[in-house]
Amino acid sequence: MVWVPLLLVACVAAGAGCVRVCRAALAAARPREVPGGAEDLTVCEAAYLSGGPLRVTDLTLVSMHRARRLLLAHTGWATVVDASGGGDGLERAVLGAIGPGGQSPVRAVRPVVAAAESVRLLADGLVERGLAVPEEGRRALAAGVRAARAGFLLTLTLGTVAVLLVPEGGRGPVVAAFALPLTGSGLCLLIGLVEVFPYTRWASPAGQRLLAGLSRADPLTALATRGPAVLEPELRAALKGWEGPRK
Structure with a gap:
């Protein structure tokens, strides 16, 4: 035994x-x-609940790209197009992560934005609401x-x-x-x-x-809930952060 x-x-x-x-x-x-009021869910909050801080970061980057404030290249670089107005806290975090040079690899921007104060405040608010x-x-x-x-x-x-x-x-x-x-x-x-x-x-x-x-009909809501898989190939490549040769 x-x-x-x-x-x-x-x-x-x-x-x-x-x-x-x-x-x-x-x-x-x-x-x-x-x-009361917790039933209202913004697209950024949906992104956090679905994929956490990095999903919020991806949503913000794509939203700025489509608003022509940022250019996401398939080579994995983010370039500031319009830095005026400041935007909300998340957009300011993106601009701050890119830096004064106005250009930075996406793979370097994503973790900085994910750890930003604005993302933490978003998370704290969702926790307080029980979501x-x-x-x-x-x-x-x-x-x-x-x-x-x-x-x-x-x-x-x-x-x-x-x-x-x-x-x-x-x-x-x-x-x-x-x-x-x-x-x-x-x-x-x-x-x-x-x-x-x-x-x-x-x-x-x-x-x-x-x-x-x-509803997943809105492209940004689909991105928030399902991730970068719903994006076109160029944006998916940009968010993967492949650093190709600069032109």
Whole structure:
């Protein structure tokens, strides 16, 4: 019965991972009181709920490009065309990230804008309205998925070692004993990867309901909710940030 201690360790690891995933999922899905007026969702708010700060950045860049305030080249460069008027906080963050030279690679602009104060204020407002998952909730979800993955891999490893320690004729009970923690940790990992983590990373259940009710007819709304895949190839190439030769 040398494999019994390995089974106990596997059960503890698998159980810990499952508990973390379940607790994080329940916390993210817990309903919150939504203040009056929270049913109004701007396109920038929809972008954050769908894809986070980088989605907001992409939306702002494309919006400025279509307003002819910015030129997004397929080579991955952003060039300021019209810096007058200042725009809103997000547009000012884009202009500030590009810098006084008026031109910068998109791949250098995106992370700077995503970390800007205007994006943080947008996120804070959505959290206060109960539409976005708080930062600590996102960290808990990510940590839960990591714990479930670690528990699954450790259980699989310990089960393999235990099977090898037992003579071939007596391996059936060992496999059956390790099947329970392995199945439990695997299911929790699957739930975390397929159901919990992608769909509640940014939007709370209330936010997801609002996103589901948005019309995708408007090109900017489609970009906000579905990402750069809806854009024409030139803009998709620009947002990928491929830095081609400057002309």
